Amino acid sequence: MPSLEDELFPSTPGKFKIDRGHNINRQFHRCFASTSTMFIWALFLIALTASYLSFQSFVDSGNRYFTASWGGIQWEKQIRNSAKTNRPGGMSVLVTGAAGFIGSHVSLALKKRGDGVVGLDNFNNYYDPSLKKARQSLLHSQAILVVEGDLNDVKLMAKLFDLVAFTHVMHLAAQAGVRYAMENPSSYVHSNIAGLVTLLETCKSANPQPAIVWASSSSVYGLNDKVPFSELDRTDQPASLYAATKKAGEEITHTYNHIYGLAITGLRFFTVYGPWGRPDMAYFSFTRNILQGKTITIYRGKNKADLARDFTYIDDIVKGCLGSLDTSGRSTGSGGKKRGPAPYRNFNLGNTTPVKVPTLVNILEKHLRVKAKRKIMEMPGNGDVPYTHANISLARREFGYKPTTDLQTGLKKFVRWYLSYYGYNRKDVW
Numbered sequence: 001m002p003s004l005e006d007e008l009f010p011s012t013p014g015k016f017k018i019d020r021g022h023n024i025n026r027q028f029h030r031c032f033a034s035t036s037t038m039f040i041w042a043l044f045l046i047a048l049t050a051s052y053l054s055f056q057s058f059v060d061s062g063n064r065y066f067t068a069s070w071g072g073i074q075w076e077k078q079i080r081n082s083a084k085t086n087r088p089g090g091m092s093v094l095v096t097g098a099a100g101f102i103g104s105h106v107s108l109a110l111k112k113r114g115d116g117v118v119g120l121d122n123f124n125n126y127y128d129p130s131l132k133k134a135r136q137s138l139l140h141s142q143a144i145l146v147v148e149g150d151l152n153d154v155k156l157m158a159k160l161f162d163l164v165a166f167t168h169v170m171h172l173a174a175q176a177g178v179r180y181a182m183e184n185p186s187s188y189v190h191s192n193i194a195g196l197v198t199l200l201e202t203c204k205s206a207n208p209q210p211a212i213v214w215a216s217s218s219s220v221y222g223l224n225d226k227v228p229f230s231e232l233d234r235t236d237q238p239a240s241l242y243a244a245t246k247k248a249g250e251e252i253t254h255t256y257n258h259i260y261g262l263a264i265t266g267l268r269f270f271t272v273y274g275p276w277g278r279p280d281m282a283y284f285s286f287t288r289n290i291l292q293g294k295t296i297t298i299y300r301g302k303n304k305a306d307l308a309r310d311f312t313y314i315d316d317i318v319k320g321c322l323g324s325l326d327t328s329g330r331s332t333g334s335g336g337k338k339r340g341p342a343p344y345r346n347f348n349l350g351n352t353t354p355v356k357v358p359t360l361v362n363i364l365e366k367h368l369r370v371k372a373k374r375k376i377m378e379m380p381g382n383g384d385v386p387y388t389h390a391n392i393s394l395a396r397r398e399f400g401y402k403p404t405t406d407l408q409t410g411l412k413k414f415v416r417w418y419l420s421y422y423g424y425n426r427k428d429v430w
């Protein structure tokens with residue numbers, strides 16, 4: 001059977017019978033007939049194009065309808081309710097990345113102490129979105145609404161600020177992961193650069209402007225080899241695109257602070273772990289693989305040196321986030337106009353006791369009561385750094401930041417959560 005394309009644009013010689021008679025009348029008729037045939041074909045093509053275009057716009061508007069799961073009177077009411085504070089002097093906080101690991105913990109802590117929280121998350125599939133949905137349900141049970149939407153959706157961002165005069169933004173939405181940046185570089189630009197700028201544009205235009213606290217990363221120290229890492233150390237040698245986008249974020253936020261008077265605090269998190277954590281991180285994937293009897297790969301640095309991280313427990317990080325929000329100071333501008341200087345700060349939030357990766361595995365083995373099958377491998381040149389170690393004296397001075405959970409205790413809590421969430425023998429875990 002011929003395809004529609006073949007029907008419309010016949011290319012096979014002999015498909016049309018050619019009349020070789022030469023009588024003028026017939027020529028005229030043929031000419032007329034061919035003109036009218038062409039005319040009919042032209043009409044047909046126009047009609048086809050028009051119906052294709054209207055179908056496309058129907059599909060597009062359908063897509064918009066289905067992806068934009070926001071809007072409507074009921075939705076607006078839910079947003080306002082979720083943002084309501086429940087203590088004198090309470091904050092109304094927009095938490096981006098609220099269905100993420102740190103975002104969900106911070107949202108719950110804010111709500112618990114009586115602050116209003118509205119969450120935003122795009123539920124992307126970098127890791128199992130069902131875990132993000134489960135965190136969303138948890139937040140929902142505490143009357144926190146998490147809006148499904150992207151930072152880059154300018155209309156949605158403006159709408160949220162129309163509905164609520166947010167006093168603070170806790171910006172935790174990001175494309176995380178150091179090594180994944182080599183697989184999908186544009187996702188880092190989309191979330192960590194473009195998304196950040198969209199958020200800052202919205203905040204600078206808001207009236208009142210909120211104060212912003214956002215997630216930078218220990219990875220900005222890159223190849224810095226002066227330990228422990230202090231905020232005064234150089235951060236101009238990122239080792240991964242991820243780190244480069246976080247460093248860029250620090251420069252971009254500085255610009256918005258300088259031009260528009262936005263109060264901005266960047267938090268350099270050091271390998272945060274704990275219950276409801278991120279399945280892409282080593283402690284989480286090691287746990288899964290150890291339980292499933294699979295071999296885990298442990299990277300090693302130059303001269304067979306073990307890699308080490310200043311692993312920081314989620315509850316300590318939450319305290320640091322709340323302390324930063326409480327001391328953020330105020331933005332001075334409104335509606336895009338600066339009225340005076342506003343605070344611009346960057347803090348390390350780490351644990352101050354780096355632990356070698358093989359030691360992390362030993363602790364997991366103990367808590368899981370399963371021996372790990374280890375494969376030791378040279379660290380691939382994919383953005384990793386050999387060690388991290390935070391100097392936290394600045395955060396301690398500014399808001400009394402003092403981590404209290406060591407890796408033994410923190411991993412015990414993580415393992416307890418992991419087993420209650422996934423069970424012992426689940427093979428289908430991400």
Ligand SMILES: O=C(O)[C@H]1O[C@H](OP(=O)(O)OP(=O)(O)OC[C@H]2O[C@@H](n3ccc(=O)[nH]c3=O)[C@H](O)[C@@H]2O)[C@H](O)[C@@H](O)[C@@H]1O
Pocket residue numbers: 176177178216217218219220269270271272280281282283297298299300307308309357384388
């Ligand atoms: O502190 C930070 O700034 C960063 O911490 C983590 O990055 P990373 O420290 O690389 O955390 P993991 O991916 O959990 O890796 C921890 C250690 O385990 C090692 N590792 C990882 C995976 C693996 O299969 N084997 C292995 O030995 C890594 O080389 C690294 O030394 C987060 O993934 C980043 O999003 C965050 O910004």
